[in-house]
Amino acid sequence: MSEVNRKSHWENVYTGKGETEVSWFQENPAPSLELIASLGLPAEASIIDIGGGASRLVDILVERNLGKVTVLDVSAAALEAARKRLGEEGAGVKWVAADITSWEPAQAYDVWHDRAAFHFLTEPADQSAYVACLKKAVRPGGYVIIGTFALDGPEKCSGLAVVRHDAASLSAALGGGFELIDTRRHDHITPWGALQRFQFSTFRRR
Ligand SMILES: C[S@@+](CC[C@H](N)C(=O)[O-])C[C@H]1O[C@@H](n2cnc3c(N)ncnc32)[C@H](O)[C@@H]1O
Numbered sequence: 001m002s003e004v005n006r007k008s009h010w011e012n013v014y015t016g017k018g019e020t021e022v023s024w025f026q027e028n029p030a031p032s033l034e035l036i037a038s039l040g041l042p043a044e045a046s047i048i049d050i051g052g053g054a055s056r057l058v059d060i061l062v063e064r065n066l067g068k069v070t071v072l073d074v075s076a077a078a079l080e081a082a083r084k085r086l087g088e089e090g091a092g093v094k095w096v097a098a099d100i101t102s103w104e105p106a107q108a109y110d111v112w113h114d115r116a117a118f119h120f121l122t123e124p125a126d127q128s129a130y131v132a133c134l135k136k137a138v139r140p141g142g143y144v145i146i147g148t149f150a151l152d153g154p155e156k157c158s159g160l161a162v163v164r165h166d167a168a169s170l171s172a173a174l175g176g177g178f179e180l181i182d183t184r185r186h187d188h189i190t191p192w193g194a195l196q197r198f199q200f201s202t203f204r205r206r
Contacts, residue, residue: 051117105137119148
């Protein structure tokens with residue numbers, strides 16, 4: 001899928017559907033929060049949520065003072081929805097409307113979090129571009145948390161094909177220089193009660 005088509009797909013999703021009308025909605029992004037909190041980072045740690053969309057993760061990270069948060073998404077509409085919801089509370093959040101396959105990070109981050117964005121990259125060239133960006137953006141000693149559909153998870157999301165992963169396929173995608181420190185499964189229940197099997201793998205950059 002080209003970048004133009006990707007942007008148009010996701011802008012349509014976020015302008016056409018309400019927050020709880022998308023399968024990935026979580027009232028409480030508990031698995032991500034638990035993993036980020038477990039890293040024991042200081043309040044000034046920098047966290048970037050890749051493909052964060054309109055997720056409520058940023059709200060809770062800000063509320064609990066867990067770090068300085070940047071949310072990146074290809075959909076400006078998604079970011080605007082999250083920005084409006086946060087209001088004043090989100091004054092310190094950075095919002096980046098960009099496609100991760102062509103974004104140039106201007107700083108290094110302590111934590112790279114991605115729930116359900118990487119798995120939409122089905123082309124090896126896009127996956128390589130994502131990893132190249134990640135390597136520019138994550139400082140040595142920093143953490144990478146990637147949540148995707150698990151190997152026994154759905155084959156599609158939002159009408160798009162996905163690539164399902166486990167810790168081994170993510171390690172292979174990242175290449176050398178990353179130590180797997182945690183991998184776990186998570187059963188997500190969509191707002192209409194369907195089960196989606198996820199995996200979350202956490203790596204530390206050497
Ligand atoms: C399934 S949603 C998950 C949203 C959010 N992470 C959550 O957990 O609620 C996937 C998100 O990835 C974003 N996305 C997809 N491809 C992207 C890309 N190449 N660059 C940046 N964002 C992308 C979409 O706009 C969408 O918000």
